[in-house]
Every structure is written in C-alpha cells, then in structure tokens.
Amino acid sequence: MSAAPATPQPASASGPAPAGLGLLLVPPRSRPAWRLIPARVAAMCVVELQKLRHDRTELYTRAIQPALWLLIFGETFTRINVIPTGGIPYRDYLAPGIIAQSTMFIAIFYGIHIIWERDSGVLTKLLVTPTPRAALVAGKAFAAGVKAIVQAVVVVLIAALLGVALDLNPLHLLGVLVAVLLGSAFFSCLSVTIAGIVRTRDRLLGIGQAITMPLFFASNALYPTSAMPGWLQAVSAINPLTYEVDALRGLLLGIPSHLPLDFAVLIVAAAAGITAASALLGRLAR
Template sequence: MSGTHAIRRPGSAEPAGGGPFDLLLVPPNPRMGWRVLPARVVAMCVVELQKLRHDRTELYTRAVQPALWLLIFGETFTRIKAIPTGGIPYIDFLAPGIIAQSAMFIAIFYGIMIIWERDAGILTKLLVTPTPRSALISGKAFASGVKALIQAAVVIVIATVLGVAMTWNPLKLLGVAVAVVLGSAFFSCLSITIAGIVLTRDRLMGIGQAITMPLFFASNALYPVAIMPGWLRAISLVNPLTYQVDALRGLLLGTPSHLLLDYGVLAFAAVLGITAASSLLGRLAR
C-alpha cells in the first residue's frame, strides 16, 4: 500500500505484515539510569531555587542561629581561650563548624518534605514515571545542597563581617561547595531513610531533633578531635560531619587537613545514603 511504511517487529529484521491495521507500533524505550539522573538533579535544584525566590524569609530566619553561635559562643570562647585551636582565634576555628552545622540542620529534616509529597499524592505520581528511584532520591538530595550552599554563603558573609580570616581563592571555594553539597546529600538521604522507616512527620521530627545535636557535638565542629575522650573520639571517626568540618577548615583557614580522606568519606556516605533511601522509597509510598 503506497504511503504506508512498514514497522519492523522488535528483534526481527522483517517488517510487520499486511495492511495498515496490522502495523505493530513499538513504543520508545523509557529513559533509564544515568541518562535521567542529571536532568532530574537539575530539575529538583531549579524547584528549590524557585521556592526561595518566592519566599525569602527562610534565608533570613535560618541566618539567626549561626549568627548567634558566632557572636555569642565564638566571641566568648575566643576571649577565655579555653579550647586549643592551634594558634588561630577560636571564632575562626568555629566558623567552618557552623557552616557544616547549618547545612546539616537544613538537610536533616528533608524527609518531612517527602512525607508531605506522599500525603499530597505527588510521590505516587513520581514513582510511576520511568525515572529510576535512585534518580529521584539523588535529585532531592542534591537539591538540599542548593539550600545548604546559600546558607553557607550567608554564614561566610557573617563570619567575614566579624573579622574571620578566610580564603577567597576560587578553587578552594569550589572545594567548599563540593564538601557542603556532599554532606547535605548524606544528611538529607538519612532523613529520607528515617522517613521510610517511621512513615509519619511527627515521628520524623522527634527523631530528627534527637539526633541533630548529638551528631553536632560528636564532631570536631566545636573542639578538636584530639581533646575528646576516647569513646567520643571513636564516635567522631564514623561521623560524616567530622570529615566535612575537617575539609571546610582546611580549605577556608588553611589548617592541616586530610582532603582526600574527607572527600572520600563524604562521597561514600552520600552514595550509601542514596542507596538506603532509594530502597525504602517504595515502602514510604504505600
């Protein structure tokens, strides 16, 4: 029949037979895996930026806590010189820890958003698309990094106003951004994993509040690992926040650090978090 193009059967070199009603329509293969991941991450980050554009109050309110830490805790302990910091003012030593703390506090409650999406029916719609679950989780995880980067910039500005001597080397600032995003990705995935276990916002809020301060105090954000008691030092060595603070302190202040180890641990933690959260996403949607 002129003007009719034969459609080949899948796995066969021969066209489907007959007339126009015998045509076999083959749908395109769904986009899977790594091809969808970059687009999903970018899309989620754009969504987060749009939310901040429409409501900037979150930026202002979240800047209050780090400002108080630097103004009150930092200035006070700088005067009394109670914590050994290797010859740098305590407020300088503290600033990278507050950057990491602010990023963690944003990310650790990210599971509340995904529970809200489940209750609104959005999560179910996302799961029936051909997008891999790991891509959905990665997009949300690195979207939390966008908020964390904005918060980190706010803390850096406050610290600079207070006289903290930090580097402005573009390559080192890029390294700071990578460390902040990787740390935020892990803590947001930890929150989503907890959400997949407890399934309710109230329980997640309780657990989130119960683990944030222990994670913060069991790191080197406020004091060096060397002065910790043995049991706390052991906990700090498996705490990703410790490695994030070490990287930030080394990049921003030039103190001795272990950047390869720090980035390796943060990347491994982020991958582990994405894997765990992806495996529980289906349970959360039921």
C-alpha cells in the same frame, strides 16, 4: 456542470504517514541512564531554587542562629582561650563548624518534605514515572544540598563581616561547595531513610531533634577531636560531619587537614545514603 470534488484517498498502510501524524506514531527515543539521571537531578535542583526565590523568609530566619553562634559563643571563647585551636582565634576555628552545622540542620529535616509529598499524592506520581528511584532520591538529596549551599554562602558572609580570616581562593571555595553539597546529600538521605521507617511527620521531627545535637557535639565542629574522651573520639571517627568540618577548615582557613580522606568519606556516605533511602522510598509511598 462542474466536476465533483475528488474524495480524499485514505493513506496506505505501507505509505508514508503525514509529518504531524508521524510524530505521534513514533515513540520518543529513550535516553541512556547516564543522561537521564543527571537531567532528573538538575530538575530537582531547579525546583528547589525556585522555592527559595519565591520565599526567602526561611533563609533569613535560619541566618540568625549561626550569627549568634559566631557572635556570642565564638567571641566569648576567643576571650577565654581554653580550647586548643593551634594558635588561631577560636572565632575563626568555629566558623567552618557553624557552616557545617547550619547546613546539616537544614538537611536533617528534609524527610518532612517527602512525607508531605506522599500525603499530597506527588510521591506516588513520581514513583510511576520511568525515572529510577535512585535518581529521584539523588535529585531530592542534591536539591537539599542546593538549599544548604545558599545557607553556607550566608554564613560565610556573616563570618567575613565579623572579621573571620577566610581563604577566598576560588578553587578552595569550589571545594567548600562540593563538601557542603555531599554532606547535605548524606544527611537529607538519612532523613528520608528515617521517614521511610517511621512514616509520620511527628515521629520524624522527634527523631530529627534527638539526633541533630548528638551529631553536632560528637564532631570536631566546636573542639578538636584530640580534646575528646576516647569513646567520643570513636563516635567522631564514624560521623560524616567530622569529615565535612575538617574539609571546610582546610579549605577556608588553610590549616592542616586530610582533604582526600574527607572527600572520600563524604562521597561514600552520600552514595550509601542514596542507596538506603531508595530502598525505603517505596515503603514510604504505601
């Protein structure tokens, strides 16, 4: 008779576990915050780019308004020549302001996406992950900035086709992307902060529509701050859009600007926006 097959012995508690079982028993090593947060931000940006790749309709429709501003408003006021622009054509002077305006209009309604994620349950699932809330908000903010950068590239192409004399130095263009990214991050965080207060899409949409044009006209996008009345100059001095436009004019047109101050204000504004939005994100999820 043949010998009976040997019964497999249970693994000893002190002995080495099989390779496959060992992977299940050993918890994954936690990554430090300086690696975790950039990874989460990059993931959010990739998701936003995938949305644009699958649906370009919004990008095309949003290109109509800046084209009309440059073609109609810019050409008309270039002929009238009533706004002091330092000797450059008004159409050229207007182009950086329209870039900032079009990207702000995208970011200021980004809170609607957060409310939609709250209603669909996605936000609750994100909040129970070990990712810090500041990283979630920063990821959302810079994802909105990615969409704004794509919009800015479209406006730059339109301005070039209309004959606007732009400085296409690669280093200056990189500065333009950073300025647009920081400005959009602030305005998207402002939108998320408002969403955390009002908590409904209708209220957010109403407030967003109420503040976009005042922010636009209380900046140097259409005219220099020296042409404003004193009270409006004071409002413009605390408006981050003013510093974004000033940075874009200095980089794209080569006119005198205050780039260190502009980028410092944009960085501080983006950081303050992320902090405020992070504090209200939990309230929005309730």
